[in-house]
Amino acid sequence: MTDTRREFDQVAGLYLPIGVAVVVVIVALVVVMALRYRVRDGEQEPGDDGPGGRRRPSRIADAPRAEALYAAVLVCIAALLVWRTFSTEAREDHPRAAATATIDVTAARWHWRFDYRGTGVTQLGGDRTPPTLVVPAAQPVRFTLVSIDVIHAFWIPARRFKRDANPGASSSFELIFPTTGFWRDGGECSEFCGLRHAQMRFDVDVRTPAAYAAWLRQRRAAAGAVGAAGAAG
Amino acid sequence: MSATAPVARPPRPRTPGGLVGTLASTDHKVVGAGIFVTAFGFFLAAGVLALLMRSELAQPGLQVVSEEGYNQLFTIHGSTMFYLFATPIALAAGIYLVPLQIGAARVAWPRLALAGWWLTIMGGLSMWSGFLTQQGAADVGWYAYPPLSDMPNSPTIGTDYWIFGVILAAVAGMLLAASVLATIVKLRAPGMTMLRLPVFAWTQVVSCLMVLTAFPALIVAMALLFAQRQLGGVLTTPEGPIAYQHLFWFFGHPVVYVVFFPFLGAVAEAIATFSGRRWFGYRPFVISLLLFAALSMSVWGHHMFTTEAVKNTYFSLTSTALLVPAGIEYFDALATMWRGRIRLRVPMLFALGFLVLFLIGGTTGIWIGSPALDYHDTDSYFIVAHFHYTLFGGSVMGLFTAIYLWWPKVTGTMLRERLGRWHFWLTMVGMNLTFFPMFFLGEQGMARRVADYPRSAGWTTLNTLSTIGSGVIALSLLVFLLNVAVSLTRRVPAGPDPWGGHSLEWATSSPPPPHNFDALPPVRSFAPLLDRREAEQDRGDARGAVA
Numbered sequence: 118m119t120d121t122r123r124e125f126d127q128v129a130g131l132y133l134p135i136g137v138a139v140v141v142v143i144v145a146l147v148v149v150m151a152l153r154y155r156v157r158d159g160e161q162e163p164g165d166d167g168p169g170g171r172r173r174p175s176r177i178a179d180a181p182r183a184e185a186l187y188a189a190v191l192v193c194i195a196a197l198l199v200w201r202t203f204s205t206e207a208r209e210d211h212p213r214a215a216a217t218a219t220i221d222v223t224a225a226r227w228h229w230r231f232d233y234r235g236t237g238v239t240q241l242g243g244d245r246t247p248p249t250l251v252v253p254a255a256q257p258v259r260f261t262l263v264s265i266d267v268i269h270a271f272w273i274p275a276r277r278f279k280r281d282a283n284p285g286a287s288s289s290f291e292l293i294f295p296t297t298g299f300w301r302d303g304g305e306c307s308e309f310c311g312l313r314h315a316q317m318r319f320d321v322d323v324r325t326p327a328a329y330a331a332w333l334r335q336r337r338a339a340a341g342a343v344g345a346a347g348a349a350g
Numbered sequence: 351m352s353a354t355a356p357v358a359r360p361p362r363p364r365t366p367g368g369l370v371g372t373l374a375s376t377d378h379k380v381v382g383a384g385i386f387v388t389a390f391g392f393f394l395a396a397g398v399l400a401l402l403m404r405s406e407l408a409q410p411g412l413q414v415v416s417e418e419g420y421n422q423l424f425t426i427h428g429s430t431m432f433y434l435f436a437t438p439i440a441l442a443a444g445i446y447l448v449p450l451q452i453g454a455a456r457v458a459w460p461r462l463a464l465a466g467w468w469l470t471i472m473g474g475l476s477m478w479s480g481f482l483t484q485q486g487a488a489d490v491g492w493y494a495y496p497p498l499s500d501m502p503n504s505p506t507i508g509t510d511y512w513i514f515g516v517i518l519a520a521v522a523g524m525l526l527a528a529s530v531l532a533t534i535v536k537l538r539a540p541g542m543t544m545l546r547l548p549v550f551a552w553t554q555v556v557s558c559l560m561v562l563t564a565f566p567a568l569i570v571a572m573a574l575l576f577a578q579r580q581l582g583g584v585l586t587t588p589e590g591p592i593a594y595q596h597l598f599w600f601f602g603h604p605v606v607y608v609v610f611f612p613f614l615g616a617v618a619e620a621i622a623t624f625s626g627r628r629w630f631g632y633r634p635f636v637i638s639l640l641l642f643a644a645l646s647m648s649v650w651g652h653h654m655f656t657t658e659a660v661k662n663t664y665f666s667l668t669s670t671a672l673l674v675p676a677g678i679e680y681f682d683a684l685a686t687m688w689r690g691r692i693r694l695r696v697p698m699l700f701a702l703g704f705l706v707l708f709l710i711g712g713t714t715g716i717w718i719g720s721p722a723l724d725y726h727d728t729d730s731y732f733i734v735a736h737f738h739y740t741l742f743g744g745s746v747m748g749l750f751t752a753i754y755l756w757w758p759k760v761t762g763t764m765l766r767e768r769l770g771r772w773h774f775w776l777t778m779v780g781m782n783l784t785f786f787p788m789f790f791l792g793e794q795g796m797a798r799r800v801a802d803y804p805r806s807a808g809w810t811t812l813n814t815l816s817t818i819g820s821g822v823i824a825l826s827l828l829v830f831l832l833n834v835a836v837s838l839t840r841r842v843p844a845g846p847d848p849w850g851g852h853s854l855e856w857a858t859s860s861p862p863p864p865h866n867f868d869a870l871p872p873v874r875s876f877a878p879l880l881d882r883r884e885a886e887q888d889r890g891d892a893r894g895a896v897a
C-alpha cells in the first residue's frame with residue numbers, strides 16, 4: 118500500500134534540491150557573466166559604445182565537444198528523474214493491499230456524497246455545510262469516484278493526491294490516512310465546475326479504527342431507525 | 351559599402367493613406383506593426399481583467415465582482431492572452447522582421463497576412479462582445495471542457511461568441527504562420543541558405559511549423575463543441591469529454607511553445623548583439639530547436655495525468671526530456687556572454703530577466719512533469735504560478751526584449767534608457783511579487799479558478815502580497831507607455847544601426863523604405879554584419895602591424 122504523501126515527499130526530495138541547485142547555479146552564472154564581462158564606465162568613451170571598442174570580444178563561436186558532453190549530462194539528469202518518477206508511479210497506479218473500507222464518492226454540482234459500501238451509510242452535506250468524510254486511520258481505504266454532471270476533481274491536499282471525477286465513468290484508487298485528526302475544508306473540488314466551484318468542499322475526519330467502527334455502527338443504527346420509521350409510517 | 355550587391359527595386363505600390371490605407375496595405379511592415387499594436391492592446395485589456403481578479407482575491411469574501419463575474423474574468427483573460435495577444439504578437443514580429451532579416455522585399459502571400467490581421471480583430475470583437483450580452487461573456491475557462499461548456503450547463507450566448515472568436519483567431523494564426531514560413535522558404539536573399547538564417551528567423555520557422563500542425567486540432571475541437579452545443583450527440587459522455595481534452599491539448603501544449611520560441615529568438619539576438627559576440631553554438635541550437643518543437647508536440651497528455659485516460663509514464667518521459675533542449679539553449683546563451691563585451695542596455699536587461707524568470711517556469715515544469723508531484727499540484731495555484739513564469743517571465747519578458755531591441759528600427763527613434771530601466775526593475779519586482787507567492791498557495795491547497803477562499807485557510811497574506819505585485823506590474827506598464835509617448839514626441843533619431851546589430855535588418859535605414867533594401871551586403875554566415883565588422887577590424891590590425 119502506498120502512502121501518497123510519502124511518495125510525494127520522496128519524489129520531491131530528489132526534485133527539489135536538483136531544481137533549486139539548477140536555478141541558483143544558472144542565475145549566479147547569468148549575474149557573474151553580466152558583471153564580469155560588462156563594459157565598465159571607464160572603458161566607455163564617447164563613440165566607444167559599439168562592438169570593437171578597446172576590449173575585443175572573443176570570436177570563439179562553438180565548442181561541439183563541450184556541448185555534447187553537457188548534453189550527455191542533461192540526459193543523465195533526465196534519466197535519473199524519470200527513473201525516480203517511474204518507480205513511484207508503479208506503486209501508485211497498482212495498489213496491492215486489500216482495503217478495509219470502500220467508499221463510493223459521487224460528485225455533483227456542487228456537492229459531495231460519500232456512500233460507505235455495504236453498510237447503507239451515506240454522508241451528505243447540508244445546504245451551506247459541507248459533508249464530512251470519515252475514514253479509519255492507518256488502513257488502506259478504497260475509493261470509487263464518479264460525477265453525475267460535469268467534470269470535478271477530488272483533492273485532499275494533506276494527502277497530496279487528486280483524481281478527476283468524470284461523468285459516466287468511474288475511477289478507483291486507494292488512500293491511506295496515517296494519523297487521526299479533523300481537517301476543516303480538508304477536501305475540495307479542483308476542476309472548475311461552474312458557479313459554486315469554490316464552495317465545493319468537504320471536511321476530513323480521520324479516526325482510530327475502533328472509533329471509526331463505532332461511528333459506523335452508530336450511523337447504521339440511525340439509518341436503520343430511519344428506515345424502520347419510514348417502513349412503519 | 352564596397353561589398354554590396356544592388357537589389358532590383360520593385361515598383362512602388364500606390365496605396366491610399368489613412369486608416370483605410372493601413373487596413374488594406376500589403377506592405378509587411380504595415381501589416382506586422384498593425385497586428386503588433388492590435389495584439390498589444392489586447393494584452394493591456396486582458397491585463398485590466400487580471401487586475402480585477404487580483405483585487406477580488408486580495409481578501410477573503412466577495413468585494414469586487416460576483417462569482418459569475420469572476421468566472422468570466424479568468425476565461426476572457428486567459429483566452430485573450432493566448433488567442434488575441436501572445437500568438438498574434440509572436441507571429442506579427444515574424445511578419446515585420448523576417449523579410450528584413452533574410453534580405454527580402456516583402457512577405458510571401460501578403461494578403462494572407464492582412465487577412466490574419468482582420469480575423470484577429472474580428473475574433474477579438476466576437477470574444478469580447480459577450481460582455482455586452484445580458485448573461486455576460488463566456489465563463490467556462492480558457493479550455494472550456496465539456497460537459498461544463500455544453501448547452502445545458504452553460505446556456506449563455508457569450509460562450510458561442512467565444513467559440514467563434516477562438517476559431518477566427520486560430521485561422522488568423524494559421525494564415526500568419528503560412529505567410530512567414532513561405533517567406534522563409536521562398537524569398538531568402540542570394541547566399542542566405544537555411545543554415546545562415548538568423549537565430550530569430552529560425553525560431554519563427556519552428557513556431558510556424560507548430561502553428562500549422564497544432565492549430566487545426568483546436569479548430570476541430572471548437573467545431574465539435576459548437577455542434578455539441580447546438581445539436582448534441584457529438585461529445586457524449588463518457589468518451590466525448592476525453593476526446594475533446596486530447597484534441598484541445600494537442601493544440602494547447604504546443605501553443606505555449608509557439609508563443610515562446612520567437613521571443614527566445616529575440617532574446618538570443620539581444621544577447622549576441624549586446625555581448626558583441628556571434629550567437630554561440632548555432633548548429634546545435636538549431637538542432638535543439640527542432641528537437642524541442644518535435645518533443646513538445648508529444649507531451650500534451652501531461653495535462654491529463656489525473657484523468658486516468660492517458661499513459662502517464664509515457665507523457666512523463668517526454669515532458670521530462672524537454673529539459674535537454676532547454677538546457678542547450680541556456681548553455682548557448684551563457685556561452686555567448688562568456689568573454690563578451692557586454693553592454694547592459696535595456697534590451698539586454700530584459701533578455702537577462704527572461705533567462706532568470708523562464709528558468710523558474712521551466713524547472714517547475716519539470717516538477718509537474720512527474721505524476722506523483724502533479725497529482726497534488728495540478729489545477730492548484732502552483733500551476734497558475736508555473737505557467738505565468740513561462741508566459742510572463744518567458745514570453746512577455748522576451749516581448750519587451752524584442753520591443754526595446756527593434757523599436758529604433760521600426761520607428762527610427764530611440765526609447766529612453768532611464769525609463770526603460772525603471773520599467774525593467776518594476777517588472778522584475780512586480781512579476782515575482784505577484785506570482786511567487788502562488789507556488790506556496792498551491793502547495794497549501796488553494797485551487798485555481800476560485801473567486802473566494804476561506805479566511806480560516808490562512809492564505810490571506812500571500813494573496814494580498816500577490817495583489818500588490820500585480821499593481822506593481824501595472825505601474826511598470828504605465829512607465830513603458832510613458833517611454834513610448836516620450837520617444838514618439840521628442841524624437842532622438844536612431845540611425846540605421848544603433849546597437850551594432852548582426853543581421854541584415856540593421857543594414858537598411860530606420861524605418862526601412864517600402865522595398866526594404868537599396869543594397870545588400872554579402873551573406874556568408876548567419877551574422878553578415880558582424881562578419882563585415884570583424885573583417886574591418888582585422889584589416890585595421892593588419893595595417894597597424896605594417897605601420
Ligand code: HEM
Pocket residue numbers: 397400401403404424425427428429431432436490491492493734738741742745746784797798799800820823
Ligand atoms: C499582466 C500580469 C498578469 C496577471 C496579474 C495575471 C493574473 C492571473 C490570474 C489572477 C489568473 C486567474 C487564476 C485563477 O483564478 O485560476 C490568471 C489566469 C490565467 N492567465 Fe494570467 N495574469 C497575467 C498575465 C498573463 C499573461 C501574459 C498570460 C499569457 C500570455 C496569461 C495567461 C493566463 C491564463 C491562460 C490563465 C488561465 C485562465 C483559465 O484558468 O481559464 N496571464 N492570470
Ligand SMILES: [Cu+2]
Pocket residue numbers: 269270306307308309310311314315317
Ligand atoms: Cu469544481
Ligand SMILES: [Cu+2]
Pocket residue numbers: 602603649650652653
Ligand atoms: Cu503542457
